[in-house]
Amino acid sequence: MKVTLLPMWRTLASIDRRIIYLLLTIVVVLPLIIHPKIKVRVSEPVRAAFKSIEKLPQNSVVMISIDFDPSSAPEVQPMLIAILRHCFKKNLKVILTGQLALGLPLGEIALNQVSGEYNKVYGKDYINIGYRPGSTALMVGIGREIRDFFKTDYQGVPLDSFEFMRRVHNYHDIALLVTLAHGAVADAWIQYAGARFNQKIIVGCTGVNAPNMYQYLSAQQIAGLIGGLQGASEYETLVEKPGAATLGMPAQSTAHALLIILLIIGNIGFILTKKKK
Amino acid sequence: MSGDLIGTWLAATLTIAIFSFLYRDNPLYRAAEHVYVGISAGFAVIYAWAFDVYPMLVESFKAQLGAKNYFEAYILVIPALLGLAMLLRSIPKLTWISRWPISFTIGIGAGLGLIAAIQGYLLPQIFDTLRPLVTINNAIIYIGVITTLTYFYFSREHRGLTGVVARIGIIFIMVAFGASFGYTVMARVSLLIGRFYFLFHDWLPLIR
Numbered sequence: 001m002k003v004t005l006l007p008m009w010r011t012l013a014s015i016d017r018r019i020i021y022l023l024l025t026i027v028v029v030l031p032l033i034i035h036p037k038i039k040v041r042v043s044e045p046v047r048a049a050f051k052s053i054e055k056l057p058q059n060s061v062v063m064i065s066i067d068f069d070p071s072s073a074p075e076v077q078p079m080l081i082a083i084l085r086h087c088f089k090k091n092l093k094v095i096l097t098g099q100l101a102l103g104l105p106l107g108e109i110a111l112n113q114v115s116g117e118y119n120k121v122y123g124k125d126y127i128n129i130g131y132r133p134g135s136t137a138l139m140v141g142i143g144r145e146i147r148d149f150f151k152t153d154y155q156g157v158p159l160d161s162f163e164f165m166r167r168v169h170n171y172h173d174i175a176l177l178v179t180l181a182h183g184a185v186a187d188a189w190i191q192y193a194g195a196r197f198n199q200k201i202i203v204g205c206t207g208v209n210a211p212n213m214y215q216y217l218s219a220q221q222i223a224g225l226i227g228g229l230q231g232a233s234e235y236e237t238l239v240e241k242p243g244a245a246t247l248g249m250p251a252q253s254t255a256h257a258l259l260i261i262l263l264i265i266g267n268i269g270f271i272l273t274k275k276k277k
Numbered sequence: 278m279s280g281d282l283i284g285t286w287l288a289a290t291l292t293i294a295i296f297s298f299l300y301r302d303n304p305l306y307r308a309a310e311h312v313y314v315g316i317s318a319g320f321a322v323i324y325a326w327a328f329d330v331y332p333m334l335v336e337s338f339k340a341q342l343g344a345k346n347y348f349e350a351y352i353l354v355i356p357a358l359l360g361l362a363m364l365l366r367s368i369p370k371l372t373w374i375s376r377w378p379i380s381f382t383i384g385i386g387a388g389l390g391l392i393a394a395i396q397g398y399l400l401p402q403i404f405d406t407l408r409p410l411v412t413i414n415n416a417i418i419y420i421g422v423i424t425t426l427t428y429f430y431f432s433r434e435h436r437g438l439t440g441v442v443a444r445i446g447i448i449f450i451m452v453a454f455g456a457s458f459g460y461t462v463m464a465r466v467s468l469l470i471g472r473f474y475f476l477f478h479d480w481l482p483l484i485r
Contacts, residue, residue, distance in 0.1 A: 074467055075471070136390070211456050252470060
């Protein structure tokens with residue numbers, strides 16, 4: 001029996017990669033089109049992030065830093081949209097900034113989309129202060145005075161011409177910092193703004209980065225963590241507004257199932273072939 | 278509106294061109310790759326000028342001169358010269374001058390980084406590791422930290438007790454790599470979903 005099955009396993013274990021790509025395409029595209037409903041279970045780190053925003057009093061200032069670029073947008077952009085919806089629903093004031101110049105337009109797209117949904121007005125409810133170079137020096141500098149780096153918003157309008165910005169000078173005036181990152185920028189915010197100025201921070205990051213963030217969550221250096229598309233879909237569930245992340249989760253599940261099946265087939269083929277030798 | 282339509286078709290064409298690499302390397306893929314790199318570089322240059330050099334150097338210089346703050350105006354010449362010196366890396370005979378701004382930035386980076394590493398990373402993580410040994414989870418953390426550190430202790434040969442402890446450390450390292458790999462797979466599949474979502478939602482309206 002084993003002898004007759006061996007060629008089959010060997011063939012399966014050495015399947016052409018293009019067939020695997022085709023299978024992966026099918027299992028990703030079909031759920032996106034059919035759109036099956038799956039239940040999203042909310043994890044504790046995401047719930048903690050949600051609660052951090054939920055318990056802020058009205059008119060508190062939330063600073064959102066766009067620390068990702070288009071290469072990570074499918075994962076992180078849904079988080080940004082969900083968080084903006086949560087902030088505007090709670091009548092919080094939003095300051096949008098970013099440490100990656102290429103990511104700022106994504107922040108602007110999300111702001112334009114969500115502010116319209118909640119009838120929020122630029123300058124009164126939110127502003128975009130854009131990008132300034134300096135990275136870590138900037139993070140430390142905001143601890144003293146935000147105007148040392150951002151005298152104006154991204155359109156060149158002085159910060160003090162916006163009413164709610166007149167009371168924002170440094171981290172003391174920012175109730176929560178949200179870093180949406182695809183690299184080490186989140187670590188920098190935690191180490192410079194969090195550790196030095198006790199700034200409360202929540203992190204939204206790509207799946208690749210998420211494992212590195214759990215250590216900060218465990219040490220209570222961050223108040224919440226949203227990891228990858230799964231985390232984004234959990235946050236969308238909490239704000240009761242399913243979006244691109246929730247739509248993508250069935251495809252994510254079927255793709256993972258396919259990968260697990262392929263891993264098992266590959267390993268069985270490998271073990272049997274090794275035994276035969 | 279027509280601009281959006283052209284943009285969507287262009288993005289869809291470039292996405293398919295990039296996907297074509299999965300079959301095999303081809304000129305269409307290489308063209309899309311070059312366009313991506315070129316546009317990213319061009320965008321970064323424009324952004325650096327619009328949000329960095331112009332407002333923080335040119336505009337600031339003019340404003341300070343206008344306000345007759347001559348010291349604040351002319352001190353901006355120093356960072357401007359350091360910035361120009363950085364560009365001299367491309368001239369072999371003058372490369373040595375670029376070491377000044379490099380040393381300046383390394384100095385700032387090291388100074389800020391040293392404090393951040395100790396205050397923002399090392400100490401909080403050590404405090405979080407030193408937990409009371411009252412739960413199984415806390416005991417596992419101790420075992421994981423000690424055995425992993427033993428694996429990276431190379432001043433003693435990994436034989437006998439040290440070898441056993443180091444091998445247990447490998448198990449913890451492998452579990453960490455496994456978790457990291459799992460998340461990485463999820464991230465890559467998410468990017469694929471994102472592209473297909475764009476193709477079937479924004480380009481071809483198959484997804485509502």
